[in-house]
Amino acid sequence: MDDFTSAVLVSLNTSLLATLLCCVVGIPLGYYLAFNKHKVTYVAIDILKTLLAVPTVVVGLVCFFFLRRQGVFGDLALLFTQSAIVIGQFILAIPIMATLSYNAFSSLDRCAHETVRTLGLSKVKAVVLLVSEARFGLVAAITQTFGRLIGEVGVSMMLGGNIEGYTRTMTTTIALETSKGELALGLKLGGVLLLIALIVNMLLNRLQKKK
Amino acid sequence: MSIIGNLFYKPTCRKMHVALFYVVLLFTISTNAISADTRFINMSTTTSTENSGLLKVLLPLFKSETGIEVRVIAVGSGKALKLGEGGDVDVVLAHAPEAESIFVAKGFGIDRRAVMYNDFVIIGPKINSLPKIKKNDVSAAFKLIAEKQLSFISRGDESGTHMKENIIWKSIGVTPKGAWYIGAGQGMEAVIMMANEKQAFTLTDRGTWYAMEPKSSLVILFSDDPSLFNPYHIMAVNPEKNPHVKAGEVKQFIDWITSTKGQSAINNFKVNGKQLFFGNAK
Numbered sequence: 454m455d456d457f458t459s460a461v462l463v464s465l466n467t468s469l470l471a472t473l474l475c476c477v478v479g480i481p482l483g484y485y486l487a488f489n490k491h492k493v494t495y496v497a498i499d500i501l502k503t504l505l506a507v508p509t510v511v512v513g514l515v516c517f518f519f520l521r522r523q524g525v526f527g528d529l530a531l532l533f534t535q536s537a538i539v540i541g542q543f544i545l546a547i548p549i550m551a552t553l554s555y556n557a558f559s560s561l562d563r564c565a566h567e568t569v570r571t572l573g574l575s576k577v578k579a580v581v582l583l584v585s586e587a588r589f590g591l592v593a594a595i596t597q598t599f600g601r602l603i604g605e606v607g608v609s610m611m612l613g614g615n616i617e618g619y620t621r622t623m624t625t626t627i628a629l630e631t632s633k634g635e636l637a638l639g640l641k642l643g644g645v646l647l648l649i650a651l652i653v654n655m656l657l658n659r660l661q662k663k664k
Numbered sequence: 665m666s667i668i669g670n671l672f673y674k675p676t677c678r679k680m681h682v683a684l685f686y687v688v689l690l691f692t693i694s695t696n697a698i699s700a701d702t703r704f705i706n707m708s709t710t711t712s713t714e715n716s717g718l719l720k721v722l723l724p725l726f727k728s729e730t731g732i733e734v735r736v737i738a739v740g741s742g743k744a745l746k747l748g749e750g751g752d753v754d755v756v757l758a759h760a761p762e763a764e765s766i767f768v769a770k771g772f773g774i775d776r777r778a779v780m781y782n783d784f785v786i787i788g789p790k791i792n793s794l795p796k797i798k799k800n801d802v803s804a805a806f807k808l809i810a811e812k813q814l815s816f817i818s819r820g821d822e823s824g825t826h827m828k829e830n831i832i833w834k835s836i837g838v839t840p841k842g843a844w845y846i847g848a849g850q851g852m853e854a855v856i857m858m859a860n861e862k863q864a865f866t867l868t869d870r871g872t873w874y875a876m877e878p879k880s881s882l883v884i885l886f887s888d889d890p891s892l893f894n895p896y897h898i899m900a901v902n903p904e905k906n907p908h909v910k911a912g913e914v915k916q917f918i919d920w921i922t923s924t925k926g927q928s929a930i931n932n933f934k935v936n937g938k939q940l941f942f943g944n945a946k
Contacts, residue, residue, distance in 0.1 A: 528908075532752050533753075535754070614706075629715075632857070633875075634853060
């Protein structure tokens with residue numbers, strides 16, 4: 454496999470997995486925060502929104518301290534693996550997924566929650582209905598999360614170690630090739646990155662329109 | 665993607681889609697797991713060895729003979745040794761003799777062996793008005809740069825090259841400071857690019873310079889001073905301090921790179937027709 458293909462695959466592999474994990478955790482979190490409004494959840498939302506501003510390198514640095522051999526999770530030997538990138542990206546993106554899905558659920562009619570409950574639906578059916586109602590916002594949340602992850606450098610570089618053919622992603626390749634003065638390959642990868650973002654967005658937008 | 669979408673509004677199909685969702689999830693995780701099964705060691709090394717393309721030639725040779733993959737984390741020598749100290753890598757290939765001696769003396773590394781060498785050169789813009797000094801007198805060159813306050817870009821990242829530069833400044837009793845002295849905190853290639861843009865001077869290893877020369881308008885101004893000798897050593901991370909390191913595989917790699925086979929691969933490696941590294945294993 455050549456460098457180019459491998460970088461694209463590593464990027465997709467890590468970012469898609471991290472986005473999936475964010476869906477699994479972030480959407481329920483947003484749901485909970487939107488429909489259980491009290492003091493604690495307001496503080497939680499403030500904190501999550503603040504975390505939106507955390508630079509990727511800071512997430513990378515903090516995770517580095519936990520994942521390195523001398524760190525708490527050192528025995529798991531995760532540093533400089535693809536899993537480490539997924540973990541870092543998950544932590545990086547969970548505030549995005551949670552706050553955006555919180556927004557999506559909050560933008561539903563105020564009484565939606567109560568209405569669904571009074572319809573006498575089971576809890577599961579109620580959740581499915583509300584999620585379906587909020588799907589425009591939720592798809593936007595997924596798109597944003599994926600967009601942030603496929604384009605980030607800091608976490609991939611620090612936790613992945615930019616190992617050729619294993620943890621070298623599109624963005625770390627761009628950083629490396631630019632530093633070497635190989636601008637052409639960097640630009641080519643930049644183009645592919647945008648193309649992938651375009652395809653993902655088109656897929657997700659279709660999904661929004663479908664009824 | 666439609667898996668997630670359908671999950672939202674077709675409750676009847678949920679079971680199937682949940683199953684599909686987990687298949688995708690497992691598939692992605694398993695690709696991680698498969699790569700974890702291959703025999704590999706982690707090696708931290710300097711940017712010069714990887715970015716010159718040397719390791720791209722050496723490591724596949726080693727892998728085809730032994731089946732062991734060497735995963736390379738290319739950073740400055742200082743950080744490469746730090747990663748070794750913490751046991752985050754299994755083996756270190758560096759070019760900072762003083763720092764390496766300390767690393768071994770403190771018990772972080774064992775089995776340190778010479779692998780190859782090249783030398784440092786000082787590059788800069790073609791200036792005709794420079795006072796005449798010997799081309800191989802590095803001390804004089806550094807003194808001149810400091811006196812005339814000529815723009816100088818330093819790696820500024822505790823790499824082997826940066827440590828070498830500091831040793832030279834120290835030897836002539838100068839503490840470089842001021843607007844002319846720029847600490848870049850970047851790899852060698854980036855620093856050469858920067859020096860090229862700013863038409864500044866910098867210290868670089870010859871290997872990286874040959875690789876970058878076609879993209880740059882700078883030239884070698886000073887070289888061939890014996891004090892610019894640039895040796896590379898390989899050393900294993902001490903398994904007594906870090907029991908998890910793969911000592912067996914590391915030993916195989918060190919033996920191989922210092923063997924006739926490894927050494928001739930190093931000597932045969934050329935960029936733009938020029939040999940970048942010279943094997944000197946004993």
